[in-house]
Amino acid sequence: MPLFHHLFLPHHSNNQRAKLLHPSVLLLLIGLVVSTQVILSQVSRYYPAILGFASRIAPEEIIRLTNQERVNQGLPALAMNNFLNQAAARKAADMFARNYWAHVSPAGTQPWYFVTQAGYSYRYAGENLARDFSDPGSVVTAWMNSPTHRENLLSNRYQDIGVAVVDGTLEGRETTLVVQMFGTQLASVPAVSGQASFTVSAAVPSPVIQVSAPQMTASLTTPFDLTRIISFSILGILAVVLMIDVLVVNHRKIYRWTSKSLAHFIFIAMLIVAAATVIRGQIL
Amino acid sequence: MSQIVFEKDFSRHPLHYFTLLCIQLIGLWGIFWFSYSRTTQLTIVISMAVSYIIWGIIHHYEHHDLHLKIIYEYILVAVLAVLLFASLIIRS
Numbered sequence: 590m591p592l593f594h595h596l597f598l599p600h601h602s603n604n605q606r607a608k609l610l611h612p613s614v615l616l617l618l619i620g621l622v623v624s625t626q627v628i629l630s631q632v633s634r635y636y637p638a639i640l641g642f643a644s645r646i647a648p649e650e651i652i653r654l655t656n657q658e659r660v661n662q663g664l665p666a667l668a669m670n671n672f673l674n675q676a677a678a679r680k681a682a683d684m685f686a687r688n689y690w691a692h693v694s695p696a697g698t699q700p701w702y703f704v705t706q707a708g709y710s711y712r713y714a715g716e717n718l719a720r721d722f723s724d725p726g727s728v729v730t731a732w733m734n735s736p737t738h739r740e741n742l743l744s745n746r747y748q749d750i751g752v753a754v755v756d757g758t759l760e761g762r763e764t765t766l767v768v769q770m771f772g773t774q775l776a777s778v779p780a781v782s783g784q785a786s787f788t789v790s791a792a793v794p795s796p797v798i799q800v801s802a803p804q805m806t807a808s809l810t811t812p813f814d815l816t817r818i819i820s821f822s823i824l825g826i827l828a829v830v831l832m833i834d835v836l837v838v839n840h841r842k843i844y845r846w847t848s849k850s851l852a853h854f855i856f857i858a859m860l861i862v863a864a865a866t867v868i869r870g871q872i873l
Numbered sequence: 874m875s876q877i878v879f880e881k882d883f884s885r886h887p888l889h890y891f892t893l894l895c896i897q898l899i900g901l902w903g904i905f906w907f908s909y910s911r912t913t914q915l916t917i918v919i920s921m922a923v924s925y926i927i928w929g930i931i932h933h934y935e936h937h938d939l940h941l942k943i944i945y946e947y948i949l950v951a952v953l954a955v956l957l958f959a960s961l962i963i964r965s
Contacts, residue, residue, distance in 0.1 A: 612942075615949040622956050629964075721965065735909030813964040820957040827953075846938055848929060848946035852893055856925045859897040860954045863904045863918065867958075869965050872909060 597830050599837045605845055607830050610853075618823060625819060629812045633762065646767060648674070648752035650725040655742055655750060655769070658733060662743050670772065673751020676707035677768040680716070684766060685757040690873065692716060704772060713746040715771040720764050721813075722870030728767055731872045738872060747771040813869045820864055828857045889932050896924045911962050918958050922951035 594600045596608045608614055649669075656666035680703045689695050700716040717738050722728045732738035741747075751770040758764065831854040838845065900921035907913040929947035933939040 612946055612949055615946075615953055619949070619953050619956060622953065622960065626960050731909060738909070811964075813961075816960050816964040820961050824954065824957055827950075846940070846943075848943045848950075849932065851890065852925070852929060852932070852947075853950050855890070855893055855897055856921070856950065857954055859901050859921065860918070860958050863901055863914075864958055864961055866905060866908060867914075867961050867965050871911060871965065 597833065599834055599841070599843060605838075605843045606847060607834055609827070609830050610834065610850070622819070622823070626816070629815060633812045645723065646725050646728065646754045646765060648754050651728060651752045651754070651767065651769065652750055654725055654729040658729065658742055664743060664745055665748075667747060667750035667771070670709065670749035670751050672707045672709035673704065673749055673770040673772055674753060675751070676703040676709060677751045677753035677770045678755065679703045679707060680770070681753045681755040681757075681766045681768045684768075685755070685759060688760060690718075690720065690759060690871075692718065692873065700770070704770060709749075709772055710775045711772045712775045713744075713771075713773040715741040715744065715747065717741050717769040717771075718873040719767040719769075720759065720871050720873075721762075722765070722767065722868075727868055727870055728872075731868075731870060732769075735872060741769075741771055744771065746773055748773045811869070817864075817867075821861070824857055824861045824864065828854060828861060831857060886932065886935065889928070889935070893925065893928045893932075896928070897921055900924070911965070915959055915962055918955055922955045926951050 591602070595602045598607055599605045600607075603611070652667070652669055659666055680700060683694060683698065683703070684690065687694050687696065692700055701711070701714050704711055704714050717732055719728045719731065722731070729742075732742055749772045751772075753766075753768045755766050755768075756764070757766065759766065831850045834850040835854060837843070838850070900917050903917040904914050907917065926944070926947045930939065930944060933943050
């Protein structure tokens with residue numbers, strides 16, 4: 590109990606301020622956070638089976654949710670196109686092979702290259718990318734929250750859609766990539782619009798391939814989950830200790846020459862709320 | 874004496890705490906708004922932390938109790954909080 594008072598409450602043993610709020614302990618916590626992140630990086634890099642990645646994303650579900658968003662906006666649903674599925678799968682394979690997270694590869698290959706290579710002759714084409722999401726709903730929500738991705742999802746230029754979800758290692762991390770390709774075939778649009786569009790000659794159609802759902806990895810947990818637990822634990826304990834400090838100091842009328850606990854509390858509380866909104870996954 | 878010091882803090886500088894709250898709320902709104910851009914979110918959090926340190930310096934200067942030790946405390950809390958948020962963003 591004395592240790593508890595010493596660590597978490599203003600007490601004569603800690604100069605009337607919880608030891609947790611002393612600069613020496615704050616510095617120690619900073620060191621612990623940095624060390625933990627370095628260890629997590631090393632473990633997830635060299636032992637992906639321990640801290641790997643597990644996803645439950647079916648391409649069909651991405652398409653269904655995309656169409657649901659379009660229908661909600663009064664737009665026609667997109668038709669799943671196997672050539673675009675194939676283009677998306679090839680793009681994902683290229684990203685893993687060349688180890689990049691971008692629309693354009695380091696070699697300068699544009700997304701449209703994969704579309705035409707798959708045998709889809711397009712008038713309009715678009716691409717959305719996502720990685721590290723755990724479920725399809727989060728992917729589509731993240732795209733809808735981004736103005737540029739939303740524009741692709743809700744564009745009335747597109748008639749077809751293709752999606753690939755592929756597991757692999759990207760930039761040293763176990764990753765699930767989601768590639769979403771949109772398109773309108775050259776033959777589908779009778780009149781050329783005034784908008785800029787891509788026009789390429791149709792290649793010989795390739796055999797249709799099915800893009801399967803990713804395999805589940807047998808990881809115990811993810812680095813994100815562990816980081817989330819650590820971040821919320823430290824921020825939460827700090828917020829509680831600060832609040833107690835404000836109340837106790839006010840109640841006991843303690844005079845101290847320190848920084849203001851209420852200001853720290855406001856700042857930490859805001860970051861807890863901000864951290865609660867961070868979900869796993871990135872979009873591009 | 875303690876009563877005077879504590880009441881001074883709230884009654885003499887209510888605008889200080891209101892300003893800090895507003896700055897942090899604007900930052901929070903920015904983090905929500907730019908939920909699709911990790912880089913922007915990180916930039917906003919760093920800006921929130923810098924604003925908070927500057928707030929601490931101005932507040933204690935006005936309170937006539939500014940000391941290097943106090944600035945150090947604000948910096949440590951800011952660095953720790955930013956590190957925790959940044960690690961979450963990077964791992965997401």
